Amino acid sequence: MRQVSTRLVAGGILLVALLLAGVVSFYASSSPDGLESVADEKGFIDTAGDHATGDGPLADYDAGLDSDRASVGVAGVVGVLVVLGLGTGLTYVVRRRTPETQVERDSVSTSA
Amino acid sequence: MHVPDGFFDAPTSVVTGVVAAAAVGVSLRKARNELDDRTAPLVGLVAAFVFAAQMLNFPVVSGTSGHLMGGAIAAVLVGPWTGVLCVSTVLLVQGLLFADGGITALGTNVVLMALTTVVVGWALFRALQVVLPKKTAMVPVCAAVGAFVSVPVASLVFVALYAVGGTADISIGGLATAMLGVHTLIGIGEAAITFLAVGSILAVRPDLVYGARRVLEQRELVIKSSTTDSTTEVAA
Numbered sequence: 001m002r003q004v005s006t007r008l009v010a011g012g013i014l015l016v017a018l019l020l021a022g023v024v025s026f027y028a029s030s031s032p033d034g035l036e037s038v039a040d041e042k043g044f045i046d047t048a049g050d051h052a053t054g055d056g057p058l059a060d061y062d063a064g065l066d067s068d069r070a071s072v073g074v075a076g077v078v079g080v081l082v083v084l085g086l087g088t089g090l091t092y093v094v095r096r097r098t099p100e101t102q103v104e105r106d107s108v109s110t111s112a
Numbered sequence: 113m114h115v116p117d118g119f120f121d122a123p124t125s126v127v128t129g130v131v132a133a134a135a136v137g138v139s140l141r142k143a144r145n146e147l148d149d150r151t152a153p154l155v156g157l158v159a160a161f162v163f164a165a166q167m168l169n170f171p172v173v174s175g176t177s178g179h180l181m182g183g184a185i186a187a188v189l190v191g192p193w194t195g196v197l198c199v200s201t202v203l204l205v206q207g208l209l210f211a212d213g214g215i216t217a218l219g220t221n222v223v224l225m226a227l228t229t230v231v232v233g234w235a236l237f238r239a240l241q242v243v244l245p246k247k248t249a250m251v252p253v254c255a256a257v258g259a260f261v262s263v264p265v266a267s268l269v270f271v272a273l274y275a276v277g278g279t280a281d282i283s284i285g286g287l288a289t290a291m292l293g294v295h296t297l298i299g300i301g302e303a304a305i306t307f308l309a310v311g312s313i314l315a316v317r318p319d320l321v322y323g324a325r326r327v328l329e330q331r332e333l334v335i336k337s338s339t340t341d342s343t344t345e346v347a348a
Contacts, residue, residue, distance in 0.1 A: 004316045006153055013157040013313075021164035029169040029177035034294040035113045035270070037176040042287055044280035049118035051211040059211035061167065076167055079205060083163040086201050087156030094140060094197075095147050 021076030124277025183229025
């Protein structure tokens, strides 16, 4: 059996992430999550302050478009791409600064 | 479980901020040893998947929902240190761009959702791998159990922090019972998503799953030695 390429696996994960954030997210439950619901029940939900970036263009996963479906979908897709970019950049930076011990170990295992 | 601004007093937020910064700093150093040509291309994608899955709140009991935290998934797919970096990246973007999780609570959220779920998820995953049969098919099972337990443990860490620096004067016992109850249910969802995600990648490319390496290495050793034997026989 031919091995599925890493590129194809990567593309598959990206496609799933984009579909989940861009399309499926519209159908997510809008009920308060576990912590919010407990905070409400125990009477400390009001201690939550206003969010410092609460007026941002994508606050609360709402891109402010006419359609609710498009608003959350666009916010989700933007979020996926921003996280992907940051995560990939971080990986590049961390790998570029490979310590010498790691290089030695790699060359040993290659020659073996 | 995104903590907003105001739930914790300033000293507690500062301490969790310092702990979170230290954890990310150590992870940046340690992640180098996890990142190779197999894991590196997937790191950003795993973080993006965790972000997407966190948007999908699923109903747990009437009027309450839950969503993935993702520590166990990330740890098993790309390694625990890299996993801390993945989930922390998600929390940073959520806090800054989507007003999800307070800015002053970012450290608290990293401690709860990146650090606790990775540590618990990975520790349990590894412990089960040692005890259970060394089979590739067991990898998603171990990951799911780690994921399941990581969520209620994170809720208990929240309660412990609240006992120290919560801004409202409430019964900590009552808070613990309520948090543990709902987050045990959310943990079932975390386990299901983790099982599916890890199982899917394992099915097509087991070598890309960091947590499957020890199992695969053992298998490769057996195959290689038998190949050598047959070559020797042919030569003889």
